[in-house]
Amino acid sequence: MAGTGAPQSPRLVTPGSGAVPTLLKAALPSIPVVGSLPGVRKGPASSFSGLTFTRPPVTVERAHVEAYAEVCGFPSKDTAPLTYPHMLAFPLHMAIMTEPSFPAPAIGTVHLENAVTGHRPVAVGESLAVTTSVGAPRPHPKGTVYEFVAEARVGEELVWESTSTYLRRGRGDADAPGGYSFPHTSPNGTVWRLPGDLGRRYAAVSGDHNPIHLYPWTAKALGFPRQIAHGMWSLARCVAAIENRLPDAVRVDAAFKKPILLPGSVELGTRVLDDGIAFALTNPRSGAPHVVGRSTAL
Incomplete structure (x- = not known):
């Protein structure tokens, strides 16, 4: 998968602030008047070059894997489903989207495509270091897209990665790639x-x-x-x-x-x-x- 080329050193994020504060941060930029306040107002897309967030290593817990497997239709196993590490990357997606420097408000941004690569099965009990990066926006026929690239490693070994493509609808470019x-x-x-x-x-x-x-x-x-x-x-x-x-x-x-x-x-x-x-x-x-x-x- 192609990386985003985000220039910053990874910023450490510790998820756990809860659903309501995260939703509030996601919604504020879309509220008239409030969305223009300092600390809430989104920066311009033209000057956004990228962000990279990482989180402390997290253990793949059996109880969480089994809860995820049950709601998604996977069997119970000693390895995590292929799509499971997205659960560990998603808090970083939200942390980036709710940054004032990230140009697009989280509410109203559409998840358009996803690519998931498993280099080997991830075992329950393994500890994953997860990093997510997003680069500069690129044009799309229906607006602007942002590619969030997540990587999960066990030590130095890359075991899983994904690219999540999000669309912000607006003035598009008919000549841009469509996906x-x-x-x-x-x-x-x-x-x-x-x-x-x-x-x-x-x-x-x-x-x-x-x-x-x-x-x-x-x-x-x-x-x-x-x-x-x-x-x-x-x-x-x-x-x-x-x-x-x-x-x-x-x-x-x-x-x-x-x-x-x-x-x-x-x-x-x-x-x-x-x-x-x-x-x-x-x-x-x-x-x-x-x-x-x-x-x-x-």
């Missing part, structure tokens, strides 16, 4: 019925308490007809469905298309490729895609 392209994957008849509290259950294990995922009234306040599933839950659920066919060293790329309304239903599709597996989650009635992606053996 990933994936093989077409037809539904295979596997339908998952998703409960209305799925977003709250995933928030409890992930720390992602974005209001669009929690309740109908909090989602409606931000422009959705009702709450929607987390993108990283939908990716994790797809990975869980194909996990027994993935090698120990693997990359998974995915694009998030239409939101999954909760409660609701999605239909899975998978297709074997020469070097991996293509997958998709679609609306069972309309066929509209929610998530599309593929794995690639390393």
Whole structure:
């Protein structure tokens, strides 16, 4: 994966301030008048060159892994699911997004794509040092995108990495790259019925308490007809469905298309490729895609 080239030395962050203070910091820049105050006002995108945050090494705890596995559909094992280290990187994502120097407010920024690479399985009980970097924004046909690159190491060994691409809608560049392209994957008849509290259950294990995922009234306040599933839950659920066919060293790329309304239903599709597996989650009635992606053996 390509790095961001963020110039700063890593800034140490200790997560643990809680959901409400984090949400408040995320929301303030979007509030009229308040968003223009010193310490809240976002800096200009033109002068932003990047940030790098790191956290103290954290042990992969069995109880947390099992709670995550249960809500995402993974089996209970002595190794963490491929997507699990994102739980340890996400607090750094939020710490960067709530920095005044980061140009885009966290609320309203859309998770567009994700690439996850596992270089080897991460065992329960291992201690991971996690760093997240973001570089300068780049143009997109629908606005501006920011790529958050996370790395997890055991000692000096790089065991896991990811690139999370976030879109800030606005004036786009029609000539800019539009993102990933994936093989077409037809539904295979596997339908998952998703409960209305799925977003709250995933928030409890992930720390992602974005209001669009929690309740109908909090989602409606931000422009959705009702709450929607987390993108990283939908990716994790797809990975869980194909996990027994993935090698120990693997990359998974995915694009998030239409939101999954909760409660609701999605239909899975998978297709074997020469070097991996293509997958998709679609609306069972309309066929509209929610998530599309593929794995690639390393």
